[in-house]
Amino acid sequence: RETGCDTIAHGCTGKGNDQVRIEATIATLAPELKVIAPVRSWAMGREEEIEYAREHSIPVKGGTETAPYSIDDNLWGRSSEGRWIEDLEQPPLDDVFQLVTPPERAPDQPTVVNIGFEKGVPTSLDGEALGLIDLINRVADMAAANGVGILDHIEDRIVGLKVRDIYEIPAAAVILTAHRELERLVGTIHQNRFKESMDEQWAYLVYAGLWWEPLRTDLDAFMEESNSMVTGTIGIKLYKGSATVITRSSPHAVYDSQLATFSESGGLFRQTASPGFIELFSLQSRMAWQVRNQAAASEENAS
Structure with a gap:
């Protein structure tokens, strides 16, 4: 215009x-x-x-x-399609990998990275404050060198076709792993279970080109609130294609080492309350089992 x-x-x-x-x-x-x-x-x-x-x-x-190859490149990673990739029985050929070192050729010693988050946004790497673009690029370089971020993937396109893609997503593989772990640490079980479905819905809307769909802005509001406590640091070991969480810390962790220990801890958790909880927790399952047994017995008597 x-x-x-x-x-x-x-x-x-x-x-x-x-x-x-x-x-x-x-x-x-x-x-x-x-x-x-x-x-x-x-x-x-x-x-x-x-x-x-x-x-x-x-x-x-x-x-x-x-x-x-049909290639899409951006800050988050790279996708490749076409040629031998369309043959589902053909294992990946090394010539497709332009970002990530094949895991079998990655270093024999692991690399440990510590990613800091503030309200869900990655803000530091190994204690150094960085802008988002610099942080993504640095994480991508370290992850790629250690063979992390290769995904051989079957995709359901928007138009209905099922295709195969080779993704190289070193930064995403590490940062998303760290973010999910920090969410698990600071969120309740109910928040974390619900958040998974919201992540999937948000990602699909963006993937499908529905950025201007009102539901996307609705979900943004949810994401903003759900990330308000996602502050802390996650340590990840990068080694021959794997990104493994090894340390976690957050001022908002819903975790108490005194409660988690197998020793008697007192405080908010009382072991003596467990029998009553178990009785109520299993109530519907026990009732359903009795109903099924009664129905089976009735059928047997009728025959």
């Missing part, structure tokens, strides 16, 4: 997710704009795109002799 544009063109195919994301956003924010999608309109496959680029001297990363 600022430039007087009346048309938007994109190079997405008719099989991918990006066409949905782009055009759903346009239809929401500027429905008057015309959309042109030549690759989709001309029903071009990867080989036809390469041929078109070759004929019109359009540079293609990886060259135009053979169709390259």
